[in-house]
Amino acid sequence: MLKGEKVGLRARHEDDIPVLRAELYDDVVNSSRAEGGPWRPITPGSKDPRLVVDDTKEGSVQFSVVELEGGTLIGTATLWGIDTHNRCAHIGLGLLRTARGKGYGTDVVATLCHYGFVVRSLHRLQIETLADNHAMLRSAEHNGFTREGVLRSSAWVMGEFLDEVLLGLLAEEWKQGAKSQV
Numbered sequence: 001m002l003k004g005e006k007v008g009l010r011a012r013h014e015d016d017i018p019v020l021r022a023e024l025y026d027d028v029v030n031s032s033r034a035e036g037g038p039w040r041p042i043t044p045g046s047k048d049p050r051l052v053v054d055d056t057k058e059g060s061v062q063f064s065v066v067e068l069e070g071g072t073l074i075g076t077a078t079l080w081g082i083d084t085h086n087r088c089a090h091i092g093l094g095l096l097r098t099a100r101g102k103g104y105g106t107d108v109v110a111t112l113c114h115y116g117f118v119v120r121s122l123h124r125l126q127i128e129t130l131a132d133n134h135a136m137l138r139s140a141e142h143n144g145f146t147r148e149g150v151l152r153s154s155a156w157v158m159g160e161f162l163d164e165v166l167l168g169l170l171a172e173e174w175k176q177g178a179k180s181q182v
């Protein structure tokens with residue numbers, strides 16, 4: 001398990017799946033805001049790739065996020081679009097509603113940075129998020145990510161086009177364990 005200050009990132013367990021489906025992916029507004037495509041229901045028992053991890057896929061690594069103290073499941077974290085030639089990847093995360101606003105998101109980003117830069121020897125990590133997702137923007141900026149640009153009207157979300165912000169962090173800008181005071 002990868003350990004941050006407050007969270008652990010571990011493999012997906014069978015009994016995580018019903019919790020993540022009910023509390024994360026069945027939430028139409030949350031899913032529509034956090035994912036790049038339209039919401040659709042996930043049939044119980046299906047092999048939906050958001051829930052059932054295929055370890056043979058080289059391009060992404062999916063984690064379940066737990067509280068370090070007690071081990072309670074609190075969400076998901078993903079390193080996706082891993083490009084071993086350009087040594088870059090994207091970060092994605094989603095926490096259960098009850099786990100938000102407690103500093104866990106910031107710690108998940110820090111732990112994913114450790115995985116990307118230290119374990120995987122990547123050079124650049126990238127995040128795309130809606131311009132009004134202040135919690136995600138702050139979680140990224142606390143870890144040293146820079147806002148690199150705005151993708152105007154790039155996301156169709158629940159009846160309207162919204163802007164997305166592109167954030168990037170290079171290995172040499174990242175200092176493990178030293179979150180910026182941004």
Ligand SMILES: CC(C)(COP(=O)(O)OP(=O)(O)OC[C@H]1O[C@@H](n2cnc3c(N)ncnc32)[C@H](O)[C@@H]1OP(=O)(O)O)[C@@H](O)C(=O)NCCC(=O)NCCS
Pocket residue numbers: 030033034092093094095096099100101102103104105106107128129130133134135136138139182
């Ligand atoms: C985005 C998300 C991962 C952030 O994790 P979190 O644990 O809620 O965030 P943190 O508690 O670490 O807070 C990070 C910062 O955001 C701020 N913040 C938290 N919730 C906020 C809110 N609703 N509005 C504005 N700012 C907020 C915090 O105050 C903190 O900033 P500060 O330290 O300057 O005060 C989490 O809210 C989530 O899972 N949201 C739904 C899914 C999602 O949007 N995923 C990202 C898709 S790209």
